[in-house]
Amino acid sequence: MASILTNLFDGVAYGMLLFVLACGLAVTLGLMNFVNLAHGAFAMAGGYICAVLVNNSGWPFFAALPLAFIGSAAIGIALERTLYRHLYSRSHLDQVLFSIGLVFMSVAAVDYIMGSSRVFIKLPAALEGQIDLFGVGIGRYRLMIVVICGLLTLGLQLILAKTRFGSRLRAAVDDPRAASGLGINVPQVFAFTFAFGCGLAGLGGALSAEILGLDPYFPLKFMIYFLIVVTVGGSSSITGPFLASLLLGIADVAGKYYVPKVGPFVIYTVMIVILLWRPNGLFGRTAAR
Amino acid sequence: MFNRRKVLQWGAASAVLPGLCTSMPARAEDAVKIGLILPMTGGQSSTGKQIDNAIKLYMQQKGDTVAGRKIEIILKDDAAVPDNTKRLAQELIVNDKVNFIAGFGVTPAALAAAPLATQAKIPEVVMAAGTSIITERSPYIVRTSFTLAQSSTIIGDWAVKNGIKKVATLTSDYAPGNDALTFFKQRFTAGGGEIVEEVKVPLANPDFAPFLQRMKDAKPDAMFVFVPAGQGGNFMKQYAERGLDKSGIKVIGPGDVMDDDLLNNMGDAALGAVTAHLYSAAHPSEMNKDFVAAYKKAFGNRPGFMAVSGYDGIHLIYEALKKTGGATDGDKLIEAMKGMKWESPRGPISIDPETRDIVQNIYIRKVEKVDGELYNVEFATFEAVKDSGKTKK
Numbered sequence: 001m002a003s004i005l006t007n008l009f010d011g012v013a014y015g016m017l018l019f020v021l022a023c024g025l026a027v028t029l030g031l032m033n034f035v036n037l038a039h040g041a042f043a044m045a046g047g048y049i050c051a052v053l054v055n056n057s058g059w060p061f062f063a064a065l066p067l068a069f070i071g072s073a074a075i076g077i078a079l080e081r082t083l084y085r086h087l088y089s090r091s092h093l094d095q096v097l098f099s100i101g102l103v104f105m106s107v108a109a110v111d112y113i114m115g116s117s118r119v120f121i122k123l124p125a126a127l128e129g130q131i132d133l134f135g136v137g138i139g140r141y142r143l144m145i146v147v148i149c150g151l152l153t154l155g156l157q158l159i160l161a162k163t164r165f166g167s168r169l170r171a172a173v174d175d176p177r178a179a180s181g182l183g184i185n186v187p188q189v190f191a192f193t194f195a196f197g198c199g200l201a202g203l204g205g206a207l208s209a210e211i212l213g214l215d216p217y218f219p220l221k222f223m224i225y226f227l228i229v230v231t232v233g234g235s236s237s238i239t240g241p242f243l244a245s246l247l248l249g250i251a252d253v254a255g256k257y258y259v260p261k262v263g264p265f266v267i268y269t270v271m272i273v274i275l276l277w278r279p280n281g282l283f284g285r286t287a288a289r
Numbered sequence: 290m291f292n293r294r295k296v297l298q299w300g301a302a303s304a305v306l307p308g309l310c311t312s313m314p315a316r317a318e319d320a321v322k323i324g325l326i327l328p329m330t331g332g333q334s335s336t337g338k339q340i341d342n343a344i345k346l347y348m349q350q351k352g353d354t355v356a357g358r359k360i361e362i363i364l365k366d367d368a369a370v371p372d373n374t375k376r377l378a379q380e381l382i383v384n385d386k387v388n389f390i391a392g393f394g395v396t397p398a399a400l401a402a403a404p405l406a407t408q409a410k411i412p413e414v415v416m417a418a419g420t421s422i423i424t425e426r427s428p429y430i431v432r433t434s435f436t437l438a439q440s441s442t443i444i445g446d447w448a449v450k451n452g453i454k455k456v457a458t459l460t461s462d463y464a465p466g467n468d469a470l471t472f473f474k475q476r477f478t479a480g481g482g483e484i485v486e487e488v489k490v491p492l493a494n495p496d497f498a499p500f501l502q503r504m505k506d507a508k509p510d511a512m513f514v515f516v517p518a519g520q521g522g523n524f525m526k527q528y529a530e531r532g533l534d535k536s537g538i539k540v541i542g543p544g545d546v547m548d549d550d551l552l553n554n555m556g557d558a559a560l561g562a563v564t565a566h567l568y569s570a571a572h573p574s575e576m577n578k579d580f581v582a583a584y585k586k587a588f589g590n591r592p593g594f595m596a597v598s599g600y601d602g603i604h605l606i607y608e609a610l611k612k613t614g615g616a617t618d619g620d621k622l623i624e625a626m627k628g629m630k631w632e633s634p635r636g637p638i639s640i641d642p643e644t645r646d647i648v649q650n651i652y653i654r655k656v657e658k659v660d661g662e663l664y665n666v667e668f669a670t671f672e673a674v675k676d677s678g679k680t681k682k
Contacts, residue, residue: 003502003506006502007499007502010498010499010502014496014498111330111334115335116330116331116332116334116335117335117550117551117554118520118522118523118551118554119554120522120523120526120554120555120556122556128529128530129529129530129532130530130531130532137531137532139498139530139531140530141530210523210526211496211498211523211527212496212523213520213522213523215332217332221493252496252499253496253498253499254499255499256499256500256503257499257500257502257503260488260489260499260500260503261489263491263499264491
């Protein structure tokens with residue numbers, strides 16, 4: 001029984017992590033209708049920023065996390081202003097080719113600057129080990145991930161649904177022409193949203209270094225997971241990818257624990273079944289374009 | 290269209306240029322050329338860098354002339370992709386007319402070059418790849434690294450002798466991982482041990498959590514682990530996070546997981562892991578102390594077992610040339626290499642005259658903190674271990 005709960009918890013933590021990593025992609029892909037395969041590169045940037053700050057400059061881990069967010073967001077906004085915005089109106093194929101090129105450049109750049117071996121972030125002792133909760137082993141680090149990611153999700157949902165910025169964003173996505181006619185600065189809204197998505201990815205990258213490992217191939221290795229989350233969740237809201245991440249995280253962990261021989265395939269099987277059942281994802285709608 | 294043509298011209302020019310440059314010096318005929326094919330980019334690049342560094346260091350120390358002939362190294366990057374290895378080996382042999390090919394970061398790369406070595410009748414010195422069959426693929430292959438069978442059988446023997454009865458295994462699902470598992474299992478069960486749980490982890494595995502939980506629930510005395518060197522750190526951290534260290538489950542395995550190159554970054558989670566391997570930077574010999582000091586001074590970090598394999602590889606080439614008096618006939622060189630014995634930073638080693646594979650001491654080591662850094666401290670030695678992957682046949 002205890003190990004079932006431990007597994008469930010691990011699955012939730014893993015799913016939450018996937019969500020923070022991928023939700024930026026859901027925003028750019030679903031809300032802005034832009035295929036950004038380079039999303040993982042921003043996550044990697046965040047991870048390395050955090051690693052350099054903590055390991056080399058001696059920053060405390062919790063101070064470096066926001067910096068990972070801000071740093072990735074800054075890189076995101078710089079690239080959005082100089083490169084990405086020229087591609088918003090181009091075909092999806094152009095966007096894919098552009099962003100995959102960016103992935104390869106980021107891999108080579110990080111390999112050159114930081115070296116190709118794995119990087120670990122030195123964690124404060126308070127985050128190491130497990131706590132025993134009524135006989136259920138709960139990893140402290142994973143608990144922290146669940147807390148941070150849970151709060152983020154809540155915040156995101158509130159921003160999108162309740163704030164003026166959220167409604168502007170939704171308006172800008174649904175009909176950019178009408179929105180700009182109403183005085184909404186559409187490019188600015190998009191730039192901000194894009195940067196925020198990149199920042200989230202950066203935060204996710206910093207959090208995932210401990211669990212997924214951080215090396216220059218990160219964007220390539222995990223691209224498939226981000227895409228699964230977005231396809232399964234549907235890209236029209238935050239709730240879809242969130243539930244999809246949780247489902248995939250739990251299915252992946254449970255599959256690996258109970259049927260280790262076929263464990264790695266479980267996540268793909270779940271994806272195929274869901275897509276057969278709902279081709280637009282759990283909460284999908286037909287593309288608004 | 291014009292652009293494309295221009296690109297093609299440039300491509301052709303740059304393909305010809307290196308050939309021209311290497312044949313330019315007037316006395317180039319006198320030089321002995323070694324084609325060094327290593328993964329210098331990509332996921333395996335730390336292997337390539339260590340070997341390249343070690344060879345540079347050796348040539349700095351011993352000079353670049355042997356038996357009156359200058360040694361010239363031509364380094365090529367195959368990024369551990371066997372197709373590249375084959376093409377590069379071909380170019381080196383046909384265009385550059387090299388006298389040796391050497392390096393080879395992974396098994397498929399070493400195998401891809403094997404038929405070329407046979408055809409060209411030149412020695413192929415394998416400095417990294419560790420699957421048993423490699424030396425059987427060409428009579429011109431000599432190995433100075435190790436085989437997985439060497440370390441995996443020894444840790445199996447050691448486990449049996451040291452009261453470990455129940456073992457759960459966790460290995461990455463690829464050729465070296467399966468090799469390690471098979472050899473360990475053979476020895477361990479033959480000695481009366483029991484495998485209580487066997488898990489093969491996918492190579493591109495993001496998270497060890499569920500597998501580790503399974504290990505924990507199986508309650509073994511120890512777990513046998515083989516994952517690619519880069520993943521070792523993540524593995525050990527999650528092992529400690531899950532409290533497996535406190536529940537008394539030891540980590541044992543072949544020493545690749547605790548590569549000196551990465552060990553220090555793993556953090557204290559790695560403390561106490563027991564592995565069997567050919568080399569530790571903490572090996573207590575004068576020669577090794579000098580080697581480590583010189584390597585650190587030149588490159589700023591600690592040499593790992595790949596560096597020492599490269600160092601011994603170039604030493605073997607030097608000594609073979611000395612023996613043949615500078616003659617570069619492939620058969621003579623291989624003859625000269627067979628049975629050669631020398632003292633390496635890792636300890637005494639020799640080349641088995643039968644199999645052309647390396648015979649070396651395998652050390653049992655435990656991760657400990659020495660002067661604030663993590664090291665594999667050797668505490669038991671199995672002397673002159675041959676590759677048991679072959680001797681059975």
